[in-house]
Amino acid sequence: MLRLLGFFLIVVAGTFGEMCISRAMKEAGEVHDFRPSALLQVAAQVARIKWVWIGLALMTLAFFALLGVLSVENVSFVVPVTALSYLAGGVGGMLFLGERLDRSRWAGILLVCLGVAIVILSRK
Amino acid sequence: MEHHARHKRLRLKTQIMILIMVLAGPLGNTLLAKGMKGLGTLSIASFADLLRTGGKILGCGTIWLGIACMLSFFVAYSLVLSWADYSYVQPASAMAYAVVAVLGIVVLHESVSPMRWLGIGIVCLGVIVVGRTHPNTTETR
Numbered sequence: 001m002l003r004l005l006g007f008f009l010i011v012v013a014g015t016f017g018e019m020c021i022s023r024a025m026k027e028a029g030e031v032h033d034f035r036p037s038a039l040l041q042v043a044a045q046v047a048r049i050k051w052v053w054i055g056l057a058l059m060t061l062a063f064f065a066l067l068g069v070l071s072v073e074n075v076s077f078v079v080p081v082t083a084l085s086y087l088a089g090g091v092g093g094m095l096f097l098g099e100r101l102d103r104s105r106w107a108g109i110l111l112v113c114l115g116v117a118i119v120i121l122s123r124k
Numbered sequence: 125m126e127h128h129a130r131h132k133r134l135r136l137k138t139q140i141m142i143l144i145m146v147l148a149g150p151l152g153n154t155l156l157a158k159g160m161k162g163l164g165t166l167s168i169a170s171f172a173d174l175l176r177t178g179g180k181i182l183g184c185g186t187i188w189l190g191i192a193c194m195l196s197f198f199v200a201y202s203l204v205l206s207w208a209d210y211s212y213v214q215p216a217s218a219m220a221y222a223v224v225a226v227l228g229i230v231v232l233h234e235s236v237s238p239m240r241w242l243g244i245g246i247v248c249l250g251v252i253v254v255g256r257t258h259p260n261t262t263e264t265r
Contacts, residue, residue: 097210105253108215115244
């Protein structure tokens, strides 16, 4: 049960954490000026958005869950599971960020999931 | 006409940022690993050891290059998410697997198994399919 919770945290908390960062960046607005001083201003603006901190907390939680699961499971079993995060990203993008995913994007995401799983399994 | 030009600009700058991500991320990881391995066995048994180890790490140019690459990755990742969909950027960044394989062959003279090439090929195909969709399906400010 604890292992299942660990896998859930790795995939869902990790992906949701990144989506929170995405939401914060969208709230800050599209960046047009790429000069260092302008980028520092964007960073200061983003630091005031709560989603950044929620995102960082979730990504930290996912990292420690990964360490915890790796202490009881083989890396060759744990790491391929992380390919599921691409699928979670598609579902979360749609539900949490209001993105409209058409069939092509879903097909692409599934291919990436499959490809990443094969790449990781080939390391055994 | 203006909408078409704006769409092309958006796609181009999204692809440039993803290119920076897929190059800087794996390169940063490789440089950090190389830098840390080059330092030999490190000890943090006492406070003095910890300070010595910290000094060794901070004095290594390869590690600083690695940190600069990782910082570039993080900045590009954050910036691209300010206008592009997460469900577009996340799978597209999986191109890093292909970059790692090429870096392994060119820099470290490693061999890549046929199964790994198959996986990389499927990832590339997936990225091409995702890349043909619109990078932004939501409104940004």
